Amino acid sequence: MFPPPPAQGTMDQDITTFPPTTEANSSQTPATVKATHLASAVLLFATFLVGLVGNGLYLWVLGLKMRRTVTTLWFLHVVSCYFLFTLMIPFFAVYVLLGFHWAFGTAMCKLLNTCISLGMFSSVFLLTLISLDRYVLTHHPVWFRRHRTLPRARKLVVGVWLVSFALSAPYLAFRETRVVDGGRIVCINNYDVSSNWKGTEMPGLERRVHLAIFVVQFLLGFLLPFCTIVACYSRVGLKMKEKKLAWARKPFKVMLAAVASFFLSWLPYHLYQGVKLYRKEVPESVSGTLLIIYTFTSCFNACFTPIIYLFMGEKFWQVFRMSLLTLVKAAFVDDLGGSVPESSV
Template sequence: MTLLPGYVSTPEVDASHSPEKITSVNLATALFIFVSLLVGTVSNSLFLWVLVVKMKKTVNTLWFSHLIFTYLLHCSSLPVFSVYILLDFHWVFGTMLCKLINSSFSVAMFTTVFLLTIISLDRYLLICHPVWSQHNRTIPRAWRVVAVVWLVSLILSAPYLFFREVREVKGRMKCLNNYAFSSDWDGPEIQELMDRVHLALFVVRFLLAFLLPLLIITGCHCRMGWEMKKKRLVRNSKPFRVLVAAVVSFFICWLPYHLYHSSLTYWESFSFTQQVLQVTMVIGECFNFCFTPILYLFVGEKFQQVFKTSLLSLLKRGFMDIPIIPMNNANEESHQTCSTGSLKVKVAQTNCLPSP
């Protein structure tokens, strides 16, 4: 069973093993989570401040501000995880926090993948249906889409408010799912019912939070690439690469999570595989929520240039709306930029020398 979708509490424990004993693996994991907490809180707070306060309000900044907020939401629960692991998976925070932590984690997961899917669809419409996008891509409508995303995420996460309970298992308090709403967890009929509910929730979570979004996002990017090649369109690579980095990071980091929960459902005999997936899963979750925003600074930039450019300029280039223009217009714009020499960034991109 798991403390969270992604944090495992080993059910087979020795009753003589005190909760206060700290193993080297638990200590290393807790330290990694603590470092992730510091990095994630600082970077996500800074990015959110730039998006909300310093940048012009656009549809793109609205998408990414809510995406960064989901990262920050997850970071706020990391102290509980680290203490829980240091106590060797002994839950001391009570039933209410058990329910809230699990629910907030699920909300952050669903909201993240839904927003990444929406951003990809937005890019697809912007490139493949520019006229429709120009007339319908407005901030009020984007706000309504975001509100629906949060509402659906809350609905899909609601089961954790009902199923989660704190129960004593072999001398330890565990934050577990009680899918049957019964105090008799050991009966064969109750176990069969719990297994069915567990499998149903796993399938829903895997389809809606991984497989279907992956197919939609992949299809959007393939269609965008074909359309841009056919129409000879030019894009600003920085914001496009930020989107690709966010999508790739999410699916690489969350693949171990779904593999681990699949192992709980189908591979119960492979205990070593489950342990490896568990560690990989914790690292992936922390990296996605806490370290992915830092990638936004480096994608599409030369490594040395990152340290020579202001943080605000890097973030503005990464989160602005992606300009898509025909190739001929791009060449004309490049020629004009070379003639005036007014923008150094444009000059560098077109390999022209600025006028004196």
Template sequence: MDLINSSDYLLHNSTSGRNSTLLPELVKMIAVPLLFTSFLIGTIINGLYLWVLRFKMKKTVNILLFFHLILSYFVSAFTLPFVATSYLQNNHWRFGTVMCKVVNSTLSLGMFTSVFFLSAISVDRYLLVLHPVWSQLHRTPRSVSIIILGIWISAMALSMPYLFFRETQENDDKTVTCQNNYTVFINGEHEKMKILSEKIHLACFIGRFLVSFLLPFFIITFCYERISNKVKERSWLKSNKPFRVMVTAIISFFVCWMPYHIYQGLKLTSSQSQLSLLFLIFTLITTSFNSLFSPTLYLCTGENFKKIFKKSILALFESTFNEDSSAERTQNVNSEADI
């Protein structure tokens, strides 16, 4: 999975200075296997999801939104080996300044796009249930393609600070760290530079928290709460499964992203406490599994997707290992479906 999107904590010391400069062994022991595992599982599973959505299913509004949601996780996953290697070498960054900026801006891009697409999916379901007539007239693949483009452009713009403020720094022991430097474009007295850099850091934190957590969390919660009330009011469903899925979606979003923002808030303080390290560990765990858990949660609630996914995987293995497999099975898999 993609870490979804955590971009600041991964390559930054969890101690002020190198602590003499080594990451606590517990964080290192958890981070390295977790990130490499997330890379392997995330690329394989999300790659299969993308293949099925792109080539085996009809291009509907749902399919397009889910495709780009998973694409954001898939792209972010390719940065995880760089992050894991840095942890493995006690936070030493050996890939240069350009990759320092690219890796962190890509992680940030993945974070923003994933939460934006999760919000867009929630709004889309809200409109389908509460405004069916409007949805029938205006909810088209072409219109949602414009929204998708807007999400990617907005996420890229919000990720720009990591191209500007992220830089490498050589330490006294000849090791190199990749971290944010909010004074990089500031000249002047040391005390004024420090105060201004702290203000910039605070502004980045507040903006990121509002845009990538508080607002999406409000949107997702509002949409599913209204959907739930509408469904109960009309008595459309006899099963409680849709409501469990809605509650799970809200809780999973909160649990996966809240530790990250708490950790970023703790980093605003000058001292790094054991609490900060604890939330770093929580952040690594929750954001690593989020990239696999979120798409699986949403996609596997659709019976059509599960059926086509199973048929597609069987057809893929059959065509790979059986030279005499017939084309008829492959044609059967290419049926149009929706989530």
């Protein structure tokens, strides 16, 4: 997910940020590139600090200071996904500072990218579960009261993490380090699995593997969850309108903020992955622009979404009149529907 500069041959390249100076990019002076890398790294480190504090605060409050309910369980794990992603940022900031030289070894190359993919899949699956939860609450309240329990919710959460890990496992297989020009080491995807398969070349197998992974990621990590979430919240909105219920309840706004921030942040990533399938036909400027956009939007999603939760939970001017603990609790009070209690056992 997060890796190096454009490379040669059949290896698929994921670039974390701005590419370093090469013969094809000789219009930039080394001083300019160095300044760009430094600015990018500073921004990444600043984002890391904000995410560490913000997500850490939410984990502390949701995990230790609030009564455990199904809703707080959902969001505890959503924030855990963001926190996991946040912890990866310093490695790639150092990667940029070193001129896209990977100094952490092959094992960390595989592990870090697997963790990022794990966080991406887990967060979107959890947001989908939350939308289904809201749908069942408004359309099947009797079933909701009888069957929505913490033990069942915990099983669903465990299932989400296991499925997400299975979908992220290809990074353990295909991620590798490679020595390139000047002894620089890069962390890349290499889908060329067919070179010596039964001693026979299989033209196009690498591209088919790459395409299969992209399709699975796009369908399961973006398109199908997006359609599910839109359908659920559309039905919830119609039901609330039919019953003349208030639309802007705090939990509903928090959920919409989480969904909107996720999809706006990860859409550039999937567009970039799709463009890489046709890297020979697409100008490098287009793929480079998408790369920059997805790098910073994904970091924004992981690190600044908790702040959005606070501002969605209370009006802006009230933020400075309340304690942080009260704000966080207020953002997650489950009063959607008003009369349905949370199951806590």
